[in-house]
Every structure is written in structure tokens, then in C-alpha cells.
Amino acid sequence: MIHVENLTKYYDDFCAVDNITLDIEKGEILGLLGPNGAGKTTTLRMLTGYFLPSSGDIRVKDYSVYDDLLDIKKLIGYLPESAPLYQGMLVYDYLDYIANIRQLDTEGKLDRIRKLVDICGLQGIMHSPIGELSKGLKQRVGLAHAMMNDPEILILDEPTSGLDPNQIVEIREIIRHIGKEKTVILSTHILSEAEATCDRIVIINKGKIIADGSTEMLKQSxxxxxxxxxxxxxxxxxxxxxxxxxxxxxxxxxxxxxxxxxxxxxxxxxxxxxxxxxxxxxxxxxxxxxxxxxxxxxxxxxxxxxxxxxxx
Amino acid sequence: MRQVIHIASKEIKDYFVSPIAYIVISIFLMVTGWFFFTTFFLFNQADLRNFFNLLPITLSFVVPAVTMRLFSEELNVGSYEILLTLPVTFNDIIFGKFIAGVLFVAGALLPTLSYPICVSLLGQLDWGPVIGGYLGAVLLGAAFTAVGLFASSLTRNQIVAFIVGLGICFTLTLLDTMLFFFPRSLLGVISYLGADYHFNNIAKGIIDSRDILYFLSVVFLGLYGSHLVMQEKS
Structure with missing residues (x-):
């Protein structure tokens, strides 16, 4: 599904991601694990096309990140860290805008938004400005945003950071639910979270992959x-x-x-x-x-x- | 193209959801209205020359205030990352925001149409220069919007974006009053670069392709600059 080869990213002289090679299969829930500043977010940003790699290649299906970026973006739903959504917009207006950009037609749009309201539990906040929502609710709106076009690949950057324990459990439920059919990549520095939600865990440190495997494999090795x-x-x-x-x-x-x-x-x-x-x-x-x-x-x-x- | 429309309509909605739109438009109308009508009756002439003479300076303040948030706010909140990971190209984003800015400036000019209507009731108004003036105002607004958009793409701080935009627009406006600073051989080029010079040509009612070309080139440079900045950021 996703094929990453010798991926490297430099910020000026600083090497944030160093020669990562990774294959991600369809239907996998992959946890990207690492201490702060390990290069998790940078890797995800390159997968989503926000940054271009300094060198190396990313292929999603048969699309290359250099030539068919727009096609890749259509396949991917992405929630950046701490859900930086437009503060002033109402939740409904925001989801409507995303649906338009995702090119859903008028009828499909309403159906999809209704469905996302159910999945993400957005009842009752559709007419609140996003800026006034609590962190957990904002995160859920972000999740709805990422799933708008029913993407084949869902990429979540620290989806549970800053949430309270109940909200964390809820978000994990949602992720596991989605992960039954879709490919999910999430980054976290909370280990129990990776253990609880992911099929496969990749540990990176200082931009390098230092371990890769299922939870059991890692424990045994x-x-x-x-x-x-x-x-x-x-x-x-x-x-x-x-x-x-x-x-x-x-x-x-x-x-x-x-x-x-x-x-x-x-x-x-x-x-x-x-x-x-x-x-x-x-x-x-x-x-x-x-x-x-x-x-x-x-x-x-x-x-x-x-x-x-x-x-x- | 559809993406451009979606982005533009979202930006315009944003303007009118927040108080910026109302504040900027009120101030713009107050300033132009005051300066126009305080001297209008002294001249005792039924034309809008005074209004159009002042317009480049007013716009060089107003337009950067309108455009400063277009990119800076997104960079600051982080929604820039969301925008860039949606299936839109750099050009969709830039054109969407640019069109929203131009429509907003045109919208701010709309209430000033009441001035020529008032004046035409008072005397014999020559509509030629008025139409030219408004065409020039929209072109000038578009050029300043492109400059302001570029300034906004440079920084996540809206105030810095405003000041940079203001600096460039102000310089373009006043360039032909600063000619005595420059050597004689450059005078032609420098005065050609001034926005005021081209605007005044159009506002006289003479619509010359050179003047239109000038504004379009400023628009192009502004948008292309924003594109380069966006490319640099990724």
C-alpha cells in the first residue's frame, strides 16, 4: 500500500529523518513510536505531502510523491498534531467546507457528515465555533475532518495527546473501529497506547528506525x-x-x-x-x-x- | 477551478464572520468620505478627481489590513498544514485567497458608488473618468492584494505581514513623488514603476493597455512570489 524507500529529510543541516525504509500493508494499524524530536511528525508530514523529502522515495499505491501528489492527497486523511482547525468556523461549516474540497456532491455530503457525526460523537456541537470546543471535542472534529472522504489511509499525529483517560479510550475505540478496514498510521510517544491499538510498531529514534514488528515480536526479541x-x-x-x-x-x-x-x-x-x-x-x-x-x-x-x- | 471557488468562498465567509470586514470597510468609507466631501464644496466642481487622487494612498493602508491574515493566520494556527494536505494545489490556494481578497476590496469600493450618484444629482458629472476611476481602483486593489498576499505568506505574524505589505504598497504609490532622488537617466523607468502614475492615467478616463499590463504584472509578481514562498516552506 505504502512503500517508503531511503527517506531522508534535512532541515538546513539538521537531519530529522535519516534513511528510513518501510513497507505498510493494507489494513494495518501502524504505530510510529519514538521520543520527542525523533522524527515521527516529520515522517508523517512527508507521507501526507506537506513536506517534500530531501531524498528518497514514497509511493502510495502506484503514485509517487514527486509526480502525483494530488492523487496521494486524495487517498489520505490526515489529522495533524493537536488538530489545528480554523478557530472561527462553526463545526458544521468546517465539515461542509472540507466536504466541498474533497469534492463530495451535495447529497453524498450530507450523508457523509451525518455518518461522521455518529462515528465521532459530534451531536450537539455542530453549531459551536471550533475555537470554543474542549480539546477532546476538537480532536473528534479533526478526526471527522480526516475521515471525510472515507480515505483508504488515515494518518493521525498524536491523536490522543492532551486528552483525559475517558476520551483516550473513546478515540482508541474509534481508531480500532476504522482500522478494521483501513490502513491507519498513528504516531505517539505513549507506549501503552501503541500496545493497545496497533498491529505493528515501528520505533524510531533520531530519525532512524531502531525496531519494527508486532508487539509480541518486539517483546520476544x-x-x-x-x-x-x-x-x-x-x-x-x-x-x-x-x-x-x-x-x-x-x-x-x-x-x-x-x-x-x-x-x-x-x-x-x-x-x-x-x-x-x-x-x-x-x-x-x-x-x-x-x-x-x-x-x-x-x-x-x-x-x-x-x-x-x-x-x- | 472548483477548488479555487471553494477556497475563495470560505475566505470571504471568514471575513464577514469576524469583525474585520465591518471595521475595515467602515474606516475606509469614513476616511474616503471625509476627505472627499470636506473639500468638494470648496472646489464647486462636479467631479470625483479628489476622491480618486487619494484612493491609492487609502488603499495602500486598507488592502494590507485585509490581506494580512490570509496566510499568516493559517501559519500561526497551524491550519496551513491541513490546507496543504487537502487535495488542492498551491495555485488553487493562492488564487482562491487572491480572489477572495480582490472581491473584498471591490466590496469595500461598492458603497463609494454613492459618491458619484450624489454628485451627479448636484451637477453635470462626466461619467467617463468615474468608470475609468473605478476600473483603475479595482486593478490597483488587485495589485495591492497580490502584494499583501505575498507579504502574508512570508510570516506567521499578522502585524509584520501588514507592515511589510504596507511598506511595499506605499512605496509603489509614492514612487513618482520621489523622483528627485534618482538620477535623470532612470526617471522614465522609475516613474513607470509607480502605481500612482498608472492609476492616474486610467482615472483620467484613458484606458491604455500599458497601464493595465502594469497592474497585471504586479499581480503576477505578487502571486508568483507567494508561490515561491510556499514552495520554499515545503
Missing amino acids: SGKQRTIHLSLLKADSPAVRDRLGQVGGVSVVDTQDDEAGKVLRVKLTCIADTDLRESIYHTIKETDWVLLEYYQETQTLENIFRELTREN
Whole structure:
């Protein structure tokens, strides 16, 4: 559906997007993930034709971004970050204007606007000026704007930023609903959001793609390293280090007395393909330490993300 | 072409939804009306020369005030990004906004038609120069709109856009009164560049293709400049 090859964008000397190659299939919900300033928005802006690439190529279906920009724009619905809509216009007037620009005929226009009012929940605000709407409502109007021509590709830049938790859930519902039939690309720096809505996640940092795959794939690929946390009573740290360090697969044993000095907190870093919990349990059972807490940190997207985007 | 009409009609609606339209038109009518009628009865002549003489200066203030928001506001709010990702070309956008601006200026001139009507009731009015004057006023308005549009595309700050537009329009208007600054050999060229000179020719009732060509070239330069700026931004 969308084919991006060696895409690069320079702002003067600053390289915002560095040699990105990406294929997006029809019907995918793709999450573009990255810290602030990673190049997410710039990438989306190039996909939508707002910026032209410094070098590289974008093909949407068979259209090239250099030659058939207008055709590409017809296929794409785009909601920029924080929905910068015309403040002074009424919601209905705005949607009507967009419908005109999208070249819907008079009858199709009304049908479409009615349908969007239902999908995006715009009942009751059609005659308010956009500038007076709350952020969540504005975002919904923006979503209606982006879906006006029932686009094959929907591109959303941080669709849930600045919304309250209820609104976030609502917007996610809408996105998942649309994503059943359409290709959706959204950018976010909220990981749980990408995890909740996207089929596929692309992590970019400093303009480069550093990970690409489904949530499961990403978790597995960096899943070899596990961290196990223990709290022990009646144990002293040298003995703990000695004993637990001998369990095969445990690479680092970290111990820390808690404030009262009674409970010993232990952090085990393991590198193994198998689950070590059983053997660690048996090791502890042989001693007379009292086990208060015992859990394995699950590898969250959060951790993967931090690991991948850490400096150096 | 349909896209141009959609954009233009949206811009015109925007003018009349906000108070700008009413403020600008009232001030324009107050200034032109005052300066025209305070001296009109002293001259005791049934013509509109005074009105048309002053028009280039008034328009060089009024038109940039009308056009300053066309691009600057979009750049400032960020809706420029939305506009550019809709299926419209740069030319659709520029022509749409330009036409909206010209129609607005023409709309502001419309109530001033009451002046010649009043005057013709008072005496024998020669309608030739009046028609020429209005044609010239629309052409001048179009040229200034193109200049103002260009100024607006440069910056996201409406005040800067206004001042840049005003600066260019004012210079074009007053160029032929500044001739003594320039060497003799350049005088012909410089006076040809002045908008006032061409406007006065038309306002005398002489419609010469050279004068029309001048205004059309200013329009072209203004619009082409905006196009270049838009291209530079992407």
C-alpha cells in the first residue's frame, strides 16, 4: 500500500529523518513510536505531502510523491498534531467546507457528515465555533475532518495527546473501529497506547528506525534478559550473593538492605532462554531464609523502548 | 477551478464572520468620505478627481489590513498544514485567497458608488473618468492584494505581514513623488514603476493597455512570489 524507500529529510543541516525504509500493508494499524524530536511528525508530514523529502522515495499505491501528489492527497486523511482547525468556523461549516474540497456532491455530503457525526460523537456541537470546543471535542472534529472522504489511509499525529483517560479510550475505540478496514498510521510517544491499538510498531529514534514488528515480536526479541526481584528475611547479603550467584544463568546479583535493616532486597539479572524461577526457588528452600516477595519483571514495551532509545 | 471557488468562498465567509470586514470597510468609507466631501464644496466642481487622487494612498493602508491574515493566520494556527494536505494545489490556494481578497476590496469600493450618484444629482458629472476611476481602483486593489498576499505568506505574524505589505504598497504609490532622488537617466523607468502614475492615467478616463499590463504584472509578481514562498516552506 505504502512503500517508503531511503527517506531522508534535512532541515538546513539538521537531519530529522535519516534513511528510513518501510513497507505498510493494507489494513494495518501502524504505530510510529519514538521520543520527542525523533522524527515521527516529520515522517508523517512527508507521507501526507506537506513536506517534500530531501531524498528518497514514497509511493502510495502506484503514485509517487514527486509526480502525483494530488492523487496521494486524495487517498489520505490526515489529522495533524493537536488538530489545528480554523478557530472561527462553526463545526458544521468546517465539515461542509472540507466536504466541498474533497469534492463530495451535495447529497453524498450530507450523508457523509451525518455518518461522521455518529462515528465521532459530534451531536450537539455542530453549531459551536471550533475555537470554543474542549480539546477532546476538537480532536473528534479533526478526526471527522480526516475521515471525510472515507480515505483508504488515515494518518493521525498524536491523536490522543492532551486528552483525559475517558476520551483516550473513546478515540482508541474509534481508531480500532476504522482500522478494521483501513490502513491507519498513528504516531505517539505513549507506549501503552501503541500496545493497545496497533498491529505493528515501528520505533524510531533520531530519525532512524531502531525496531519494527508486532508487539509480541518486539517483546520476544529483547526477551532473553529477565529481571527477578526477591525480598528475603533473615538473610545476609554475602551469603545471598554467593548462593544465588551459583545458579546457572544468573549473571548479576544485586542486594540492598531496606531501611529497617531486616529485609534484604535482591535483584537478579538473568540471561537464559529458560525460566529460572524454579531453580531459584529450590536454592532458597535449602536455606532458612524467609521469602517475602518473589516476582519476575515482565518485559514491557516500556522497557524495550527505554533500552532501545537510551543515549549511546 | 472548483477548488479555487471553494477556497475563495470560505475566505470571504471568514471575513464577514469576524469583525474585520465591518471595521475595515467602515474606516475606509469614513476616511474616503471625509476627505472627499470636506473639500468638494470648496472646489464647486462636479467631479470625483479628489476622491480618486487619494484612493491609492487609502488603499495602500486598507488592502494590507485585509490581506494580512490570509496566510499568516493559517501559519500561526497551524491550519496551513491541513490546507496543504487537502487535495488542492498551491495555485488553487493562492488564487482562491487572491480572489477572495480582490472581491473584498471591490466590496469595500461598492458603497463609494454613492459618491458619484450624489454628485451627479448636484451637477453635470462626466461619467467617463468615474468608470475609468473605478476600473483603475479595482486593478490597483488587485495589485495591492497580490502584494499583501505575498507579504502574508512570508510570516506567521499578522502585524509584520501588514507592515511589510504596507511598506511595499506605499512605496509603489509614492514612487513618482520621489523622483528627485534618482538620477535623470532612470526617471522614465522609475516613474513607470509607480502605481500612482498608472492609476492616474486610467482615472483620467484613458484606458491604455500599458497601464493595465502594469497592474497585471504586479499581480503576477505578487502571486508568483507567494508561490515561491510556499514552495520554499515545503
